[in-house]
Amino acid sequence: MTAGRRERTKAANRAAILAAAQEVFAQEGYAAASVRDIVRRTDLASGTFYNYFPDKEAIFEALIADVGEEARRRVRAVRRSAHTAEDFVALTWESALVIEPDLHDEDVEYVLEFANAQLLELRVFDALLDAELPRVYDRIAAVRTASPIQVARPYRRLLADLQTRVADVTEIIERAENAFKVTDDVYLARVYSAALEIFRGAAWRRGIDRKLEIMRETYAMLNAESQAVRAEALEIAIVLLIVLEVVLSFVRG
Numbered sequence: 001m002t003a004g005r006r007e008r009t010k011a012a013n014r015a016a017i018l019a020a021a022q023e024v025f026a027q028e029g030y031a032a033a034s035v036r037d038i039v040r041r042t043d044l045a046s047g048t049f050y051n052y053f054p055d056k057e058a059i060f061e062a063l064i065a066d067v068g069e070e071a072r073r074r075v076r077a078v079r080r081s082a083h084t085a086e087d088f089v090a091l092t093w094e095s096a097l098v099i100e101p102d103l104h105d106e107d108v109e110y111v112l113e114f115a116n117a118q119l120l121e122l123r124v125f126d127a128l129l130d131a132e133l134p135r136v137y138d139r140i141a142a143v144r145t146a147s148p149i150q151v152a153r154p155y156r157r158l159l160a161d162l163q164t165r166v167a168d169v170t171e172i173i174e175r176a177e178n179a180f181k182v183t184d185d186v187y188l189a190r191v192y193s194a195a196l197e198i199f200r201g202a203a204w205r206r207g208i209d210r211k212l213e214i215m216r217e218t219y220a221m222l223n224a225e226s227q228a229v230r231a232e233a234l235e236i237a238i239v240l241l242i243v244l245e246v247v248l249s250f251v252r253g
Contacts, residue, residue, distance in 0.1 A: 014052050016042045021059045091198050111188050115195035122204035129211035162219045
């Protein structure tokens, strides 16, 4: 018998023993099943069993390994053709059920942790802007109350603070969103999008964008007011210079 034929025979015998064991375990249960019951389901001699497996426990473990490998193979195949993240991930606000072809594959868990971290970041910035807007209005009112003369309104520091706050929040949010674009795994991107949809990430982002837009409009308004005040002060100075020149000409004349 050639080596190739010998290997095929061994593979066929092993497959026959495994198939018989699967039937016996399914019908009799693991505790009631015996090696003799398994061998009787095959055309092999009793001693042939022990050429492949030392005992009942070993063949049971081999069955589990084969079934697990087949399940993983099928999961990989279906996952490659998955159209939605819901095919393999069931997400809720408080929990997630993840089906992975590999026990040690933690990519989905990392993606969900990233989505949770981004949700926390959005909530923090939303609360930060909620607290910042009333302070901005109070500072504007305080400046106008303390400086009744239009020329003396010191908006420079307030404008600088507004610009810094808007730039900081915008930069950090954009950096967090761009951090995930480095992946080329479409499936993980679907899981991430599904998680953010459940977390209402778009609603949080719209709220932040709306508050940032209010701060930008406030900045533009104060900047325009400051420029108008400076232009008015310049016009007054020019008028005063003209009047002064006219008066001096009369005095000299």
